[in-house]
Amino acid sequence: MSFVEIRGFGKAYGATQVFADVELDVSEGEMCILLGPSGCGKTTLLRAVAGLARADCGRLLIAGRDVTAAAPEARGVAMVFQHYALFPNMTVRQNLAFGLQQKRLARARIAAKVDAALTLMELAPRADARPAELSGGQKQRVALARALVLEPRLLLLDEPLSALDAQIRKRLRDELKRLQRETGFTAILVTHDQEEALVLGDQVAVMHAGRIVQTGPAREVYDRPATRFVAGFIGDFNLLEPDAVLRVFGEHADRAWAIHPEAIDLLPPAAGQDGLTAEAVVIDVRIHGPVLRHLLLTNGTELKVDVLNRSSIAARRPGDAVRLRLDRSQVREVA
Amino acid sequence: MPRPGLVLWAAPFLLAVLGFEVLPVLSMLAGSFVQGGEWSLGNYAALLSSRFYRGAFATSVNISLLTSVIGIGIGLPLSLALHRRSAPVQRRFLTLFNVASNFVGVPLALAFTILAGVNGVVTLLLVRSGLVRDFNIYSLQGLMLVYAYFQVPFAVLVLFPSLGALTPDLAEQARLMGASRFTFWRRIGLPVLAPSLIGSLILLFANAMGTYATAYALIGGGANLVTIRIGELVAGDVFTDPNLANALAVLLVLALLLPILVDQLLLRRNRA
Numbered sequence: 001m002s003f004v005e006i007r008g009f010g011k012a013y014g015a016t017q018v019f020a021d022v023e024l025d026v027s028e029g030e031m032c033i034l035l036g037p038s039g040c041g042k043t044t045l046l047r048a049v050a051g052l053a054r055a056d057c058g059r060l061l062i063a064g065r066d067v068t069a070a071a072p073e074a075r076g077v078a079m080v081f082q083h084y085a086l087f088p089n090m091t092v093r094q095n096l097a098f099g100l101q102q103k104r105l106a107r108a109r110i111a112a113k114v115d116a117a118l119t120l121m122e123l124a125p126r127a128d129a130r131p132a133e134l135s136g137g138q139k140q141r142v143a144l145a146r147a148l149v150l151e152p153r154l155l156l157l158d159e160p161l162s163a164l165d166a167q168i169r170k171r172l173r174d175e176l177k178r179l180q181r182e183t184g185f186t187a188i189l190v191t192h193d194q195e196e197a198l199v200l201g202d203q204v205a206v207m208h209a210g211r212i213v214q215t216g217p218a219r220e221v222y223d224r225p226a227t228r229f230v231a232g233f234i235g236d237f238n239l240l241e242p243d244a245v246l247r248v249f250g251e252h253a254d255r256a257w258a259i260h261p262e263a264i265d266l267l268p269p270a271a272g273q274d275g276l277t278a279e280a281v282v283i284d285v286r287i288h289g290p291v292l293r294h295l296l297l298t299n300g301t302e303l304k305v306d307v308l309n310r311s312s313i314a315a316r317r318p319g320d321a322v323r324l325r326l327d328r329s330q331v332r333e334v335a
Numbered sequence: 336m337p338r339p340g341l342v343l344w345a346a347p348f349l350l351a352v353l354g355f356e357v358l359p360v361l362s363m364l365a366g367s368f369v370q371g372g373e374w375s376l377g378n379y380a381a382l383l384s385s386r387f388y389r390g391a392f393a394t395s396v397n398i399s400l401l402t403s404v405i406g407i408g409i410g411l412p413l414s415l416a417l418h419r420r421s422a423p424v425q426r427r428f429l430t431l432f433n434v435a436s437n438f439v440g441v442p443l444a445l446a447f448t449i450l451a452g453v454n455g456v457v458t459l460l461l462v463r464s465g466l467v468r469d470f471n472i473y474s475l476q477g478l479m480l481v482y483a484y485f486q487v488p489f490a491v492l493v494l495f496p497s498l499g500a501l502t503p504d505l506a507e508q509a510r511l512m513g514a515s516r517f518t519f520w521r522r523i524g525l526p527v528l529a530p531s532l533i534g535s536l537i538l539l540f541a542n543a544m545g546t547y548a549t550a551y552a553l554i555g556g557g558a559n560l561v562t563i564r565i566g567e568l569v570a571g572d573v574f575t576d577p578n579l580a581n582a583l584a585v586l587l588v589l590a591l592l593l594p595i596l597v598d599q600l601l602l603r604r605n606r607a
Binding site for chain 2: 050051052072073077078079081083085087088089090098099102103150
């Protein structure tokens with residue numbers, strides 16, 4: 001039995017199905033990522049877990065207790081909202097203390113817990129600042145500290161990093177992962193950023209049009225996408241329909257092929273022809289930092305190929321002829 | 336130092352401000368210190384020693400303060416309710432409130448006379464049904480009812496934009512943390528709205544203090560309000576004393592400036 005169990009969750013607004021048939025298991029101490037494009041129902045699903053939205057059907061168990069009908073405050077969950085929802089009239093310290101005060105803890109205990117959380121999140125120097133005086137990253141950390149200080153059974157995070165700029169976002173992402181490893185909290189995090197999902201997730205559940213289409217460890221979801229949607233959304237795969245497979249590689253395929261851009265090797269045009277190979281012309285080369293993204297044209301099909309950006313490799317230019325080679329084991333057939 | 340050319344471009348604006356904002360105030364201020372053609376503090380002495388004029392201020396302040404509190408008291412729940420509705424509904428109601436808050440003066444007085452005057456439709460209905468003994472709209476209570484008609488929608492108009500600070504996630508966050516609705520409003524909702532509530536109260540107060548035509552049309556010179564006294568001293572039937580009116584007006588401005596200054600000081604201390 002899992003720590004968090006979602007069984008047959010569904011919700012509709014009138015004729016619009018927001019999510020349906022949602023089954024999800026989260027183990028204790030695990031960070032589960034709900035990944036999907038905007039409008040796929042992931043935030044509403046998270047709100048239904050929090051009790052802020054009502055699911056029309058299904059059951060929700062947290063730590064073995066059925067909380068399907070429980071009020072939000074009785075579920076033992078804490079939430080970090082996308083825009084943090086810090087109380088603007090209170091200082092950082094007061095924000096952190098608020099939830100503990102509602103639990104009617106003794107003053108000294110509240111102070112001790114708040115101090116510990118401030119130290120953990122390196123917020124002690126800003127303890128008496130108001131939210132308006134904080135930077136985006138600091139606000140984020142306050143929101144996280146305010147949720148963690150309550151020691152919730154389950155932490156819910158709604159796109160917690162999406163309002164930050166790229167640099168701080170990456171730093172906080174790593175910090176969040178470290179924090180989760182150290183304190184071992186159980187969390188469900190909603191995001192539309194596949195990189196964030198892969199870095200943070202012990203488990204990734206990919207949502208599409210209100211349904212969870214694939215659940216699994218991050219590596220597995222990335223490596224073995226179950227559908228072409230997952231392939232397109234999470235891995236930036238090359239997707240070749242059976243007729244394109246025939247044209248490019250001369251192979252008959254029953255289903256579409258999904259191929260990671262980094263799974264394809266680029267060779268000189270005269271290289272040997274063993275394995276799956278094809279002739280191609282470089283259309284464009286772009287520097288994506290650690291990798292070079294090549295756009296190739298081969299028999300009327302465009303392919304993306306990533307090559308590690310090492311100074312030792314020969315630079316290829318648009319118009320260059322190349323031979324691409326692919327190991328058969330790298331091909332993923334998707335429905 | 337801005338370039339001289341820029342000053343030239345701003346000249347029409349500066350002239351308009353000078354001619355229509357600054358000069359009238361200066362002329363009012365200067366006139367208030369003139370009595371019988373000579374510089375004097377006599378106007379102020381006369382006003383402050385007169386029970387009649389002190390009474391006018393007391394009545395104006397009373398009625399303005401009360402109707403402002405009523406305006407906020409009804410306007411705040413109304414704005415909050417409206418804030419939860421869809422944008423088209425909000426637009427429709429804000430338009431309505433805009434019209435209502437500007438529906439003042441003789442038309443408003445007439446409308447209330449027809450509805451709630453001594454022989455008004457509503458008055459007669461209420462009296463015949465035995466719910467009230469009688470109701471005299473030509474009284475201060477009546478005047479307050481009429482003021483409330485434009486104060487409440489005015490309160491909604493000035494409060495509504497500030498409700499954006501109270502995003503729904505704040506209430507949800509507080510709820511998840513186990514706070515009751517009452518606790519949310521006491522610890523978060525009202526403190527967050529406090530600056531705009533005080534600001535709105537001041538605007539409503541000024542709105543009521545400055546009301547002239549509505550009161551005059553309803554009760555005439557019998558209502559002892561500052562604005563009506565000023566009007567009488569400028570264009571009265573019996574006697575006129577424009578400089579005494581100037582002094583009254585200066586005192587009225589001070590009465591409006593005082594709460595604004597206090598508010599600014601409070602705000603500044605809060606921010607520091």
